[in-house]
Structures are given as C-alpha cells and as structure tokens.
Amino acid sequence: MNEVYITKSSVYLPNEPINNDEMENYLGLVNGKPSKAKALILRNNGITTRYYALDKNGKSTHTNAEITANAVEQLFDDQFTRDDLQLISCGTTSADQIQPSHSSMVHGLLNNGKSIEINTSTGLCNAGMNAFNYAFLSVKAGTVDNAVCVGSERFSAWMTADKFNHEVENLKQLEEKPIVAFKREFLRWMLSDGAGAFLLQNKPRENSVNLRVEFIDFYSYAHEIETCMYSGAEKQEDGTLKSWADYPSDEWLKESIFALKQDTRLLDEFILKKGAQSLRASFDKHNIKPEDMDHVLAHISSNYFKVGLKEEFAAVGLDFPWEKWYYNLSEVGNIGAGSIFIATSELMNSGKLKKGEKVLLCVPESGRFAYSCALLTVC
Known part of the structure; x- marks a missing residue:
C-alpha cells in the first residue's frame, strides 16, 4: 500500500461575499414580504457572509459543475498538468441534474483531452468525505498515482423565492402557522455555494506543505434513527419517506417534494451526541489520544452547535482546548459537502502548520x- 498525501488544495467561491442584509436581494421575497424567521435563524447560526452563484435578479451565474471545475483548475501547474490527472472524485448534495453523474459534467468542463476514471458520491455533507475516501483508497491501493477529490454545493438556486411562493399561495400557512415558516425556511438562511478540492498523490511535493492521510472512518446510525434531513420525498407519520416517484406530478410543487427539509427536533436531539460517539469509536480503533491533536476542524451547520459539540466531545474523553479548533462558518457559510475541504485548504495555506502536527477532520x-x-x- 502507498502512502497518500494531499499535496495541493484549492477553493472556489462564486462572486462576492453577501452579508445578511443583502440576502433577500439575491434570493427574493417570499410572497413579496420580508422573512419573519430570518433574523432568528441568523442570530443562532452566527453566519455573517456567504457566497451565492446568483446575481441580484436571482439568475444563476454558475452551475455546480462550473464551480467544481473552477476549483479543480486551480490545482494544475507546472508540476501537475491537466494531462497528468488520472482520477476525479466529486461529492455533492446539489448536483445540477439527476443524471448523468456530477463528475461526468465536471470532466466535460475540464477539457483535458483524455479519458480518466471518475467517481461521484451523493448524499449530504458526507458526500464530500466519501469522494475523498474513494480517491484516497485508489491512490493507496496503487490503481492510480494521483487523484483529485472535490466537495461542492450550489444551494442558492434551491432557495430562491419562486421555489417557496407556490406553497404560500396554496397553504397560506406562513401567516397561519409560523412554525411551518420556520421549518420551511430554516435551511434557506444557512446554506452557501462553493467548492474545495484536494490533489492526492503517492509522493509528497517538495518545498510545499503536504498532509499525509492516516485514515478516514465512517459511521452510520440509520439502523437506530429515522430520517432527519431529506429532499425528493415527504416524511410520513411513521417516520418513513414517501418518494417523489410515488406522488402524482401535480403534487410535486404543491407539497414542496423537492425542497430540502430538516426535522429540527431530531437534529437537536442526536447530531452532537452521535458525533461524539462516532469520534470516540475512531480514537479507540486507532489507539490515538486527544492530546495528540494539534488542529481540530469540525464541520458544523450553525455556530449554535459550537459549544455543545466541544462539551459532547469532552464528555466522552475528547476534550480539545479552544485554541486547537478552526472554524470558518461565519465567513463562508454552510457549504455542505464542500465545507471541510474549504476549511482544510484555508488552514493548509495559512502558513500556520508545522511538520509533524496532527490535523483532525470531523x-x-x-x-x-x-x-x-x-x-x-503535516509533512
């Protein structure tokens, strides 16, 4: 088995940063009125700026594939050209189409003039880590000498007012039942667009910061807990999901079947607790200690979870001092599958890393x- 190194990283964030007061200029007003839920959600999530692949008319300026390709393009240089690329592995929640795969569309935009291996990971925030893992294992096993993995999102196109207006017209519940407004709008004020990319190689790059990948672990609790965040389906009273394909087409818009929704009750109950449980399992599996960590990068959807996450980790014997944590949520927003790539790239290029230091991603x-x-x- 080969050693695997992140030898270069990149970030692409579309357009200019957008502050909280400007958001509805881009996303639009639902039913022509300012949001009642926006201020509360923003106060809790602590996000001050984010990026949208939109102009002020709500028109798209980039596809997800274009955002992803722009991040990949930054990895090419004299030491690694587009013709050297052997594998591209992409993870996203918000692909531009159901088929073909997101990686197919990205490869088409790269125009590197040769056939390469591609892989696409779908799902939610772990889609990026799954793409990372596929690339990592491919280089480690020696099936390729290099691979590019990318996490990306283009959520803004899902959050424009026109996606919400129809249900307002049909249900009139934003006024009659404010809790419906909160649940429908919760993610509207959380999500951002962008991409982060890693170049993985089986040898470190000279005179550069390299990150050797020691392991990547995954844990699912779907055998214990019902669905919390979903799209393309509707949650039933018994907790199961009814697929979009089982609804008449005239119900898709009326019931907001394709909207991204989240059960905030389940989120608050389990997200931190199970996160601590899974990380404890990983530390035990690899026989590592919390004091060995120099930098802790944890993807969170909201700053609301920051203190709670530290406390839950500490409760299972993983007490990381605040000075070791690295967050960029307030500045770039929640970019889902791309968030951990972007935070890692920022740290990697910050000049703060020293050889031998350990960087933990969660x-x-x-x-x-x-x-x-x-x-x-770090090596």
Whole structure:
C-alpha cells in the first residue's frame, strides 16, 4: 500500500461575499414580504457572509459543475498538468441534474483531452468525505498515482423565492402557522455555494506543505434513527419517506417534494451526541489520544452547535482546548459537502502548520445521522 498525501488544495467561491442584509436581494421575497424567521435563524447560526452563484435578479451565474471545475483548475501547474490527472472524485448534495453523474459534467468542463476514471458520491455533507475516501483508497491501493477529490454545493438556486411562493399561495400557512415558516425556511438562511478540492498523490511535493492521510472512518446510525434531513420525498407519520416517484406530478410543487427539509427536533436531539460517539469509536480503533491533536476542524451547520459539540466531545474523553479548533462558518457559510475541504485548504495555506502536527477532520451528516472523520499529518 502507498502512502497518500494531499499535496495541493484549492477553493472556489462564486462572486462576492453577501452579508445578511443583502440576502433577500439575491434570493427574493417570499410572497413579496420580508422573512419573519430570518433574523432568528441568523442570530443562532452566527453566519455573517456567504457566497451565492446568483446575481441580484436571482439568475444563476454558475452551475455546480462550473464551480467544481473552477476549483479543480486551480490545482494544475507546472508540476501537475491537466494531462497528468488520472482520477476525479466529486461529492455533492446539489448536483445540477439527476443524471448523468456530477463528475461526468465536471470532466466535460475540464477539457483535458483524455479519458480518466471518475467517481461521484451523493448524499449530504458526507458526500464530500466519501469522494475523498474513494480517491484516497485508489491512490493507496496503487490503481492510480494521483487523484483529485472535490466537495461542492450550489444551494442558492434551491432557495430562491419562486421555489417557496407556490406553497404560500396554496397553504397560506406562513401567516397561519409560523412554525411551518420556520421549518420551511430554516435551511434557506444557512446554506452557501462553493467548492474545495484536494490533489492526492503517492509522493509528497517538495518545498510545499503536504498532509499525509492516516485514515478516514465512517459511521452510520440509520439502523437506530429515522430520517432527519431529506429532499425528493415527504416524511410520513411513521417516520418513513414517501418518494417523489410515488406522488402524482401535480403534487410535486404543491407539497414542496423537492425542497430540502430538516426535522429540527431530531437534529437537536442526536447530531452532537452521535458525533461524539462516532469520534470516540475512531480514537479507540486507532489507539490515538486527544492530546495528540494539534488542529481540530469540525464541520458544523450553525455556530449554535459550537459549544455543545466541544462539551459532547469532552464528555466522552475528547476534550480539545479552544485554541486547537478552526472554524470558518461565519465567513463562508454552510457549504455542505464542500465545507471541510474549504476549511482544510484555508488552514493548509495559512502558513500556520508545522511538520509533524496532527490535523483532525470531523464531519456530521444529519440525513439519517452519519459521521466521518480523518486524521492528517503535516509533512
């Protein structure tokens, strides 16, 4: 088995940062009125700026595939050209189409003039880590010498007012039942667009910061807990999901079948607890200690969870001092499958890393409560 190194990383964030007061200029007003839920949600999530692949008319400026390809393009240089690329592995929640695969569309945009292996991971926040794992294992096993993995999202196109107006017209519940407004709008004020990419190689790059990948672990709790975050389906009273394909087409818009929804009750009950449980299992599996970690990068959807996550980790014997944590949620927003790539790239290019330091990555996914973690060594 080969050693595997992140030898270069990149970030692509579309357009200019958008502050909280500007959001509805891009996403639009639902039913022509400012949101009642927006201020509360923003106060709790602590996000101050984010990025949208939209102009002020709500028109798309980039596809997800274009955002992803722009991140990949930044990895090419004199030492690694587009013709050197052997595998691209992409993870996203928000592909531009159901078929063909997201990686197929990205490869088409790269125009590298040769056939390569592609892989697409779907799902929610762990889609990026699954794409990372596929690339990692491919280089480790020696089936390829290099691979590019990317996590990306283009959520803004899902959050424009026109996606919400129809249900307002039909149900009139945003005024009659404010809790419906909160549940429908919760994610509207959380999500952002962008992509982060890693170049993985079986040898470190000279005169550069390299991160050796020690392991990537995954844990699912779907056998214990019902679905929390979903799209393309509707949750039934017994907790099961009814697929979009089982609804008449005239119900798709009326019932907001394709809207991204989240059961906030389940989120609050399980997201931190199961995250701590999974990380404890990983530390025991690899016989590592919390004091060995120098940097802790945890993907969170909201700053509301920041203190609680630290406390839950500490409760299972993983007490990381605040100075070791690295967060960028307030500045870039929640970019789902791309978030951990972007945070890692920022840290990797910050000039703060020293040889021998350990970098821990932690990613939760509330879909049906799945978690991943990875350990990297600076070299």
